[in-house]
Amino acid sequence: METKYPLSAANEDYLEAIFELRDEQGATRSVDLAEHLQVSKASVNKAVGILREAGLVEQEPYGAIRLTQTGQERAAEIFRRHTRIKRFLVEILGIDEETAEQDACRMEHVISTVTRDHLYKYLREVLE
Numbered sequence: 001m002e003t004k005y006p007l008s009a010a011n012e013d014y015l016e017a018i019f020e021l022r023d024e025q026g027a028t029r030s031v032d033l034a035e036h037l038q039v040s041k042a043s044v045n046k047a048v049g050i051l052r053e054a055g056l057v058e059q060e061p062y063g064a065i066r067l068t069q070t071g072q073e074r075a076a077e078i079f080r081r082h083t084r085i086k087r088f089l090v091e092i093l094g095i096d097e098e099t100a101e102q103d104a105c106r107m108e109h110v111i112s113t114v115t116r117d118h119l120y121k122y123l124r125e126v127l128e
Helices: 009-021 030-037 041-053 069-092 097-107 113-127
Strands: 057-059 065-067
Touching: 009 030, 009 041, 009 065, 009 069, 030 041, 041 057, 065 069, 069 097, 069 113
Parallel strands: none
Antiparallel strands: 057 065
16 A cells, blocks of 8 residues: 555554554554564654654554554555565465564565565465
8 A cells, every 4th residue: 555655664663563562442552562663662752753743643642552544554554565475485485484574574665566466466376
C-alpha cells in the first residue's frame, strides 16, 4: 500500500510493532514498544510523534498508542510484507528462522513493488 506519507525503515518498524503489540482494545504502551524494539522511551516518543503527524497513530498525552484506520491498513501491509518475505526465506530457501526474521526485517523496507508483486504471485502458486 503506497501512501502520501513516506516513512523511514525505522518508522515502518515502529508501525509494525504497534500493530503486533496491540491489546484487546487496540492499543499499546510506549514502554512495551520500547522493550519490544530494544530502544529508549525517548526514541519511541519521537517516532510516535512522526507517526501521529502522518495521521497513522493517535495518542493522548502519556496515554496508550492506537493506530488510526489508515495506520491500521499501512501497518497490516508492512506486517504482510514481512511475513511473506520471511516465509519465502524459510520455506523455499531453507533459511533458519532467526536469520530469516532478521533478513526479512531488512528486506521488507527496500523491496520494490514490482519484485514484491512477483514474489507474492510466486508464493501463492507454490505454497498455497
